[in-house]
Amino acid sequence: MTVEQALQLLKEKGYKYTGKREEMVRIFAQEKRYMSAREMLSRMQEEYPALSFDTVYRNLTLFTDLNIVEVTELGGERKYRFRCSMDEHHHHLICLSCGKTRHIRSCPLDGMFGQPDGFRITDHKFEIYGYCSDCEESHV
Incomplete structure (x- = not known):
């Protein structure tokens, strides 16, 4: 999945475009690793100082539901990463x-x-x- 594909999917499913959602997608695309909601919040607070944990978590849940991100549990904490771009099973x-x-x-x-x-x-x-x-x- 690319940033553009993720943003297009949000649009197709009727979700409005926000700078915060785009920034989250871009961070996942850059990081290429699993990240916690807290890590995402920390990365985004420089640009969005009033951003809440709830907003980050709601968007992560939306991204999971739309198959934009994958989720796993590491050390008792949910972690998220951009969905693989590989089409083959792996x-x-x-x-x-x-x-x-x-x-x-x-x-x-x-x-x-x-x-x-x-x-x-x-x-x-x-x-x-x-x-x-x-x-x-x-x-x-």
Whole structure:
């Protein structure tokens, strides 16, 4: 997903354009990592000093509902990242320290049992947590 695609999706779904929403989308596009609502608020308060946590959280919920961002839980806290632009099925390696991700092109579910009898899988999520090479030394 690109910034332009995300903003177009908001428009198509009838949500009004705001500078705050655009800024949030741009931050996700720049960061390319999982971020908490607090991190997003902190990044945006320089330009929007009166911005509330509730406004950030409401927009993150909207972005999640519209599939603009992906959500995971790290350390007991919800974290968000811009939806992958990859169209092919994949999963992620996620750094517990900085939130950066890497794609895993193979799917462990295929090797486990493929499509089970009497059940149609419509979606699933598989994430592996650890430390990227940049953060590993500080967590040894």
